[in-house]
Amino acid sequence: MLSVYKKELRTYFYSPLAYVLSGIFVLVFGIYFLTQTMSKAGQGIAQIVFGGQLFFASFWLVMLIPILTMRVFAEERKNGTEVLLMTSPISVPQIVIGKFLAAFTVFLTMTALTAIFPIIISISGDLVISNTLSSYLGFVLLGASFVAFGLFTSSITESQIIAAVLGTVTLFFILLIDQLKTLVSGIFLKIINQLSLYEHYKQFVQSVISLKDIVFFVSLTGMFLVLVMIVIEKRRWSQG
Amino acid sequence: MIEIQNLTKKYGQIVAVDNLNFTVERGEILGFLGPNGAGKSTTMNMITGYLPSTEGTVKVSGYDIAQEPNEVKKRIGYLPENPPLYTDLTVDEYLSFVSELKKVERSKREQQISDIMELLKITDVRKRLIRNLSKGYKQRVGFAQALIGNPEVLILDEPTVGLDPNQILEVRNVIKDLRKEHTIVFSTHIMQEVSAVCERIVIINKGKIVAVDTPENLSKAITKNSRFTIKIAGVKASVIGALKAIDGVKNVEVSDKVEEDVYEYIVDSDKQVDVRKPIFFAMAKLGFPILETKEEELGLEEIFRELTTKNIVVSTESDNSKQDASGEAPEEDDQAEEKEVE
Numbered sequence: 107m108l109s110v111y112k113k114e115l116r117t118y119f120y121s122p123l124a125y126v127l128s129g130i131f132v133l134v135f136g137i138y139f140l141t142q143t144m145s146k147a148g149q150g151i152a153q154i155v156f157g158g159q160l161f162f163a164s165f166w167l168v169m170l171i172p173i174l175t176m177r178v179f180a181e182e183r184k185n186g187t188e189v190l191l192m193t194s195p196i197s198v199p200q201i202v203i204g205k206f207l208a209a210f211t212v213f214l215t216m217t218a219l220t221a222i223f224p225i226i227i228s229i230s231g232d233l234v235i236s237n238t239l240s241s242y243l244g245f246v247l248l249g250a251s252f253v254a255f256g257l258f259t260s261s262i263t264e265s266q267i268i269a270a271v272l273g274t275v276t277l278f279f280i281l282l283i284d285q286l287k288t289l290v291s292g293i294f295l296k297i298i299n300q301l302s303l304y305e306h307y308k309q310f311v312q313s314v315i316s317l318k319d320i321v322f323f324v325s326l327t328g329m330f331l332v333l334v335m336i337v338i339e340k341r342r343w344s345q346g
Numbered sequence: 347m348i349e350i351q352n353l354t355k356k357y358g359q360i361v362a363v364d365n366l367n368f369t370v371e372r373g374e375i376l377g378f379l380g381p382n383g384a385g386k387s388t389t390m391n392m393i394t395g396y397l398p399s400t401e402g403t404v405k406v407s408g409y410d411i412a413q414e415p416n417e418v419k420k421r422i423g424y425l426p427e428n429p430p431l432y433t434d435l436t437v438d439e440y441l442s443f444v445s446e447l448k449k450v451e452r453s454k455r456e457q458q459i460s461d462i463m464e465l466l467k468i469t470d471v472r473k474r475l476i477r478n479l480s481k482g483y484k485q486r487v488g489f490a491q492a493l494i495g496n497p498e499v500l501i502l503d504e505p506t507v508g509l510d511p512n513q514i515l516e517v518r519n520v521i522k523d524l525r526k527e528h529t530i531v532f533s534t535h536i537m538q539e540v541s542a543v544c545e546r547i548v549i550i551n552k553g554k555i556v557a558v559d560t561p562e563n564l565s566k567a568i569t570k571n572s573r574f575t576i577k578i579a580g581v582k583a584s585v586i587g588a589l590k591a592i593d594g595v596k597n598v599e600v601s602d603k604v605e606e607d608v609y610e611y612i613v614d615s616d617k618q619v620d621v622r623k624p625i626f627f628a629m630a631k632l633g634f635p636i637l638e639t640k641e642e643e644l645g646l647e648e649i650f651r652e653l654t655t656k657n658i659v660v661s662t663e664s665d666n667s668k669q670d671a672s673g674e675a676p677e678e679d680d681q682a683e684e685k686e687v688e
Contacts, residue, residue, distance in 0.1 A: 109447050112443075112446070113446075116439070117434055117435070120435075185430070185431070185432075186426060187431065189391075189430045190444070190447070191447070192395070193394045194419060196447060342396070343398055344357075
């Protein structure tokens with residue numbers, strides 16, 4: 107597992123991809139941060155809730171994470187390197203978890219870069235530390251489930267482009283579920299609230315850390331990783 | 347060392363590999379021969395545990411691939427048809443990754459990698475990205491990968507594809523040297539390669555074994571005729587007449603004129619009858635000296651063509667007796683061929 111993890115991480119940082127994605131992420135985050143703080147500073151608001159900004163940033167993950175993960179399995183299949191992994195004394199779960207951890211590490215690096223913004227706030231104003239930490243926790247958990255989902259779309263196709271587009275579009279639709287809330291009520295509203303990633307994520311942003319939400323994201327991540335393992339095993343049985 | 351029993355692979359209705367049985371002894375080099383799409387790669391993928399079999403078992407050192415895959419995988423080095431290379435790594439990085447994957451002890455890794463690079467003559471490109479290497483180098487890096495961890499069994503799927511003639515010879519010699527410590531199965535559709543390297547060959551066609559034997563025995567088993575090239579000094583017409591009159595001689599052709607009244611004749615005769623003595627006496631009677639007599643071995647090329655284009659099943663080995671020799675027409679497996687390329 108460690109061998110796969112190390113190799114994957116190396117591949118990420120050898121290619122420009124990880125840098126470009128981190129760059130775009132921090133840039134967009136920075137612009138949003140700037141407009142928010144400037145406008146609020148003009149209104150004389152002393153305290154800025156950083157969680158809200160992080161919440162906004164999560165929408166970018168819908169696009170960035172599938173690009174980060176698109177090559178992970180699709181490329182192995184296309185180049186035939188999958189054969190090497192499958193004929194080595196290493197199990198499918200070990201391969202999948204190794205690859206997940208590597209992609210997750212890159213995501214964490216990207217996230218860590220944004221720490222510069224709360225630092226700026228704390229230097230020139232008041233930072234609500236508890237809210238910032240809880241928002242980050244939610245952000246990381248949300249990201250983990252996105253990464254797992256991205257690995258899943260990468261595992262079902264040989265084409266990186268399809269993997270990325272499929273990932274982004276699906277995550278975008280999941281995001282849209284939230285919008286349905288205005289249309290429904292009663293039991294349906296309850297169901298949507300339970301399923302909605304953002305409903306769970308919002309709890310963290312509102313400084314509410316509950317086990318329920320943590321379990322939700324962890325099991326979602328686990329579920330997608332198990333799906334990846336199933337897809338890989340299944341294909342071995344059916345392909346030539 | 348490797349025992350294969352009733353190995354079958356089906357894709358839906360298509361039978362890609364049909365009931366294979368053969369064994370490979372320790373230290374043996376087995377040539378695995380067949381036209382493209384015969385099921386060579388599929389079989390190798392099953393031996394190495396990449397593909398599960400539909401039926402049948404593969405055992406390596408007594409471990410069943412389906413029961414204890416990791417025990418088998420530890421003992422096998424595999425070079426698939428397309429070398430599994432991570433093109434964005436350097437040769438060094440790639441081989442150390444493979445060492446980690448194969449769980450080579452940390453202390454031995456570096457030494458082993460440099461030994462293998464030396465053996466395959468890729469040391470000079472060790473710092474280069476695999477992406478930028480020529481086909482020949484890539485193929486050898488793929489070969490190097492299979493050797494890492496010093497596995498008892500090597501499965502090589504067309505190891506010499508893409509190499510130039512010198513490199514082919516080098517790689518063949520490497521394979522021969524490796525025999526001392528490894529059991530080797532390698533596939534090819536190049537005949538000379540088999541006769542140059544292998545002690546035993548398995549020929550498969552359309553997923554079935556058509557022959558298992560040494561190259562020499564195969565060549566004997568398949569030929570119903572003996573063929574001699576004979577150089578005789580004498581009048582052409584009477585030589586031909588006399589030769590044709592001999593019992594057992596089926597055909598006589600003039601192949602070459604050496605000099606005035608000296609010709610080279612090709613004589614095909616029944617294998618059961620030794621026609622050499624009658625020819626000698628017949629020519630002695632005519633007073634035509636025989637300058638040279640040579641028995642032609644039917645080349646592997648011809649055997650291969652013979653076996654894979656007709657539905658002949660030669661079972662010269664007892665463990666192959668389960669193969670049916672009825673010669674029924676095999677199913678169309680064009681689709682299997684396409685699948686196998688993937």
